[in-house]
Amino acid sequence: MLPLTGYSVSADRPAAIQIVERLRNAIVRLELPPGQMLSESDLAESFGVSRTPVREALIKLAQQGFIEVRPQRGTFITKIRPKELLEARFIREAIETAAIERIVGRLDSAATRACEATLKDQRAAAAAKDIYAFHLADDAFHSTLAQATGFERLSGMIEGEKALMDRVRILSLKTMPPFKRLISQHKAILDAVVAGDRQAALTQMRGHLRELLTTLPQASHDYPQYFTEKIDPGSDWAETHSGASL
Amino acid sequence: MLPLTGYSVSADRPAAIQIVERLRNAIVRLELPPGQMLSESDLAESFGVSRTPVREALIKLAQQGFIEVRPQRGTFITKIRPKELLEARFIREAIETAAIERIVGRLDSAATRACEATLKDQRAAAAAKDIYAFHLADDAFHSTLAQATGFERLSGMIEGEKALMDRVRILSLKTMPPFKRLISQHKAILDAVVAGDRQAALTQMRGHLRELLTTLPQASHDYPQYFTEKIDPGSDWAETHSGASL
DNA sequence: CAAACTCAACTTGTATACTAGTGCACAAGA
DNA sequence: TCTTGTGCACTAGTATACAAGTTGAGTTTG
Numbered sequence: 001m002l003p004l005t006g007y008s009v010s011a012d013r014p015a016a017i018q019i020v021e022r023l024r025n026a027i028v029r030l031e032l033p034p035g036q037m038l039s040e041s042d043l044a045e046s047f048g049v050s051r052t053p054v055r056e057a058l059i060k061l062a063q064q065g066f067i068e069v070r071p072q073r074g075t076f077i078t079k080i081r082p083k084e085l086l087e088a089r090f091i092r093e094a095i096e097t098a099a100i101e102r103i104v105g106r107l108d109s110a111a112t113r114a115c116e117a118t119l120k121d122q123r124a125a126a127a128a129k130d131i132y133a134f135h136l137a138d139d140a141f142h143s144t145l146a147q148a149t150g151f152e153r154l155s156g157m158i159e160g161e162k163a164l165m166d167r168v169r170i171l172s173l174k175t176m177p178p179f180k181r182l183i184s185q186h187k188a189i190l191d192a193v194v195a196g197d198r199q200a201a202l203t204q205m206r207g208h209l210r211e212l213l214t215t216l217p218q219a220s221h222d223y224p225q226y227f228t229e230k231i232d233p234g235s236d237w238a239e240t241h242s243g244a245s246l
Numbered sequence: 247m248l249p250l251t252g253y254s255v256s257a258d259r260p261a262a263i264q265i266v267e268r269l270r271n272a273i274v275r276l277e278l279p280p281g282q283m284l285s286e287s288d289l290a291e292s293f294g295v296s297r298t299p300v301r302e303a304l305i306k307l308a309q310q311g312f313i314e315v316r317p318q319r320g321t322f323i324t325k326i327r328p329k330e331l332l333e334a335r336f337i338r339e340a341i342e343t344a345a346i347e348r349i350v351g352r353l354d355s356a357a358t359r360a361c362e363a364t365l366k367d368q369r370a371a372a373a374a375k376d377i378y379a380f381h382l383a384d385d386a387f388h389s390t391l392a393q394a395t396g397f398e399r400l401s402g403m404i405e406g407e408k409a410l411m412d413r414v415r416i417l418s419l420k421t422m423p424p425f426k427r428l429i430s431q432h433k434a435i436l437d438a439v440v441a442g443d444r445q446a447a448l449t450q451m452r453g454h455l456r457e458l459l460t461t462l463p464q465a466s467h468d469y470p471q472y473f474t475e476k477i478d479p480g481s482d483w484a485e486t487h488s489g490a491s492l
Numbered sequence: 493c494a495a496a497c498t499c500a501a502c503t504t505g506t507a508t509a510c511t512a513g514t515g516c517a518c519a520a521g522a
Numbered sequence: 523t524c525t526t527g528t529g530c531a532c533t534a535g536t537a538t539a540c541a542a543g544t545t546g547a548g549t550t551t552g
Contacts, residue, residue: 016535072545299505
C-alpha cells in the first residue's frame with residue numbers, strides 16, 4: 001500500500017533518525033500525497049522496526065509541520081496550505097535578505113567556490129532533466145549562502161521553510177521546469193554578493209523568492225486534492241496576501 | 247533532587263505535552279540549571295508516569311534546542327552558547343523588523359488594545375517586582391505584534407528564539423531589572439507602529455532587540471558554569487560578532 | 493425502509509521489559 | 523604510587539503489551 005514497503009532501516013544508526021529522513025523525503029517528493037493517512041503499525045512493519053521509533057520520528061515530523069497527529073484518529077500528511085506557503089516565503093525573505101546584508105562583499109573564496117559548485121550541479125541536473133538532483137543543488141545554494149553568515153542554525157531554518165514550499169515546486173517542476181530561469185537568478189544573486197553590490201543582491205534575492213510561488217494557483221487548480229483551499233488562478237491572490245500589502 | 251518532585255501530571259491532557267510545558271518553563275527560569283543532567287527514569291518518577299511520555303517530551307525539547315541527548319550517555323540541559331544567542335537576535339531582528347514593515351500604520355484597534363494591555367501588565371509586574379509576570383507580558387507584546395501580521399507561525403517562531411535568550415534575561419533581571427527602560431521601548435515601538443512612522447518603528451525595534459544582550463558579558467562572568475565559553479566583559483564581543491560587522 | 497444500536501477493527505497513548513553501550517569505582521597488579 | 527583490568531550501575535534505544543478512544547459496517551428495531 002505505502003510506497004515504502006520493503007526498505008528496512010540499517011542497524012548502524014538510530015532507527016528513528018533514518019525514518020525521519022525517509023519519510024520527509026517521501027513527503028516532500030509527494031510520494032506520500034498530502035492528506036494521506038499514515039498508520040504507525042504499517043510504517044513499523046514497512047521499516048522492519050517496532051512502533052516506538054516510528055512514533056518518535058512522527059513526533060519530529062509533526063513539529064516540522066509535515067504531518068498532523070489527531071489523537072485516537074490517525075496520523076496524516078498535512079495538506080498544502082497556501083497561507084502557510086506565503087508565510088514561509090515571508091520568513092525566508094526576512095531571513096535571507098538579512099543574510100545577504102551580512103555577507104555582501106565579504107564572501108570568502110571557499111564559500112564562493114561552494115556556491116559556484118551548486119550552480120554547476122544545477123546545470124548538470126537541468127541537462128539530465130533530473131528534478132530531484134536539481135532540487136538538492138537548489139537547497140545547497142541557499143544553505144551555502146546561509147552558512148557564510150557564520151550562523152549555524154540559519155541554514156537549517158531556511159531548509160525547513162523551503163521544504164514546506166518544495167511540494168508545490170515539485171508539482172510545477174513536473175509540468176514545466178524553469179531550470180534556466182532559476183539558475184540565472186541564482187547566478188545573479190551570487191554575482192551581486194561577490195561584487196559587493198548590496199542593492200542588487202537584495203533585489204535579486206527578493207525577486208527570486210517571490211517568484212517561487214507564482215505557480216501556486218495553477219498547481220492548486222491541477223491538484224485540488226492536495227490543497228486545503230482552492231485558489232482562483234485569475235485572481236491576484238498571492239499579491240493581496242503577500243508582504244507588499246495587507 | 248530535581249526541583250520537580252511531587253508534581254504529577256493531570257490525566258485530562260496527554261502527559262507528554264504537560265511535561266514539555268513544565269520542563270521548558272523550568273529550563274527557561276533556570277530552575278533546571280544549564281549543564282544539568284536529566285534522567286528519563288527520574289523524570290518519569292517525578293511526574294508519575296512511565297519513561298515513554300518523558301522521552302517524547304525530551305525529543306520535542308531537544309528539537310527546540312533546550313536539551314541535548316547524547317546516546318547512551320545522558321540527557322543534558324544545554325549550556326548557554328553566546329554565539330547561539332547572537333544568532334537568535336539576528337533571526338529575531340530579521341523577522342520582527344519584517345513584521346513591522348508589514349503592520350506599520352495598519353494596526354487595527356483590537357490589536358492596538360491588545361498591545362496596550364501587555365504594557366499595562368508590564369507596569370503592574372514591574373510595580374510588584376515580579377520578573378516572571380513581567381516576562382510573560384514581554385512575550386505577549388512581541389507575540390501580539392507578530393500575530394497582527396496575519397501569519398500564524400510567526401509568533402511561535404519568535405517565542406522560540408526568545409526563549410533561548412530568556413535564560414540570560416533571567417540572570418540579569420535577578421540583579422538589576424531595567425523594567426522602566428524595557429517598557430518605554432515597547433511603548434515607543436507601539437506608538438510608532440500606530441502612528442505609521444515606519445522608520446521610527448524599525449529603529450526602535452532594532453534598538454530594543456540589540457540591547458537585550460548587552461548584559462551577556464556580565465552574566466557569563468557571574469555564572470560561568472552556565473555558559474559554554476567565557477566572555478571578557480571589557481571586550482566589544484557582542485559588536486564584533488553581531489550583524490553590523492563580520 | 494429508515495433510524496438507532498452494537499460490536500469489532502482500527503487508531504494513538506502509555507506502561508513495562510529487555511538490549512546494548514558508557515563510565516566510574518574499586519581492586520589487583522607492577 | 524600509578525596503571526590496568528573488571529564489574530556494576532547507569533544511560534538511551536527498542537520491542538511488546540495493554541489501555542482508552544474513534545470509526546464504520548452490520549444488525550436490529552421501530
